[in-house]
Amino acid sequence: MSITLNISQELQDAYKAFAKEQNISQEELMQKALAAYMEDLEDLSAALEWHMKSPDEKREGAVSAKELYEQLGL
Numbered sequence: 001m002s003i004t005l006n007i008s009q010e011l012q013d014a015y016k017a018f019a020k021e022q023n024i025s026q027e028e029l030m031q032k033a034l035a036a037y038m039e040d041l042e043d044l045s046a047a048l049e050w051h052m053k054s055p056d057e058k059r060e061g062a063v064s065a066k067e068l069y070e071q072l073g074l
Contacts, residue, residue, distance in 0.1 A: 007015070019029040050058065063071070 015029065016026060019026045022029065024032075
């Protein structure tokens with residue numbers, strides 16, 4: 001799949017420099033950036049979905065800090 005994106009020269013220069021600094025191709029950097037952005041959007045969606053739940057729904061499956069420490073052996 002091919003995508004064309006118009007960005008400022010300043011951002012383009014920074015993008016190229018960062019790819020070179022990371023020793024990866026510009027294509028690989030774009031793929032990683034898009035994957036990270038999509039993951040962030042999924043996290044935001046899950047957080048918003050949780051936020052919209054009732055207090056009782058939010059507590060469902062929750063454990064106290066004390067229980068968590070015990071489970072972790074702390």
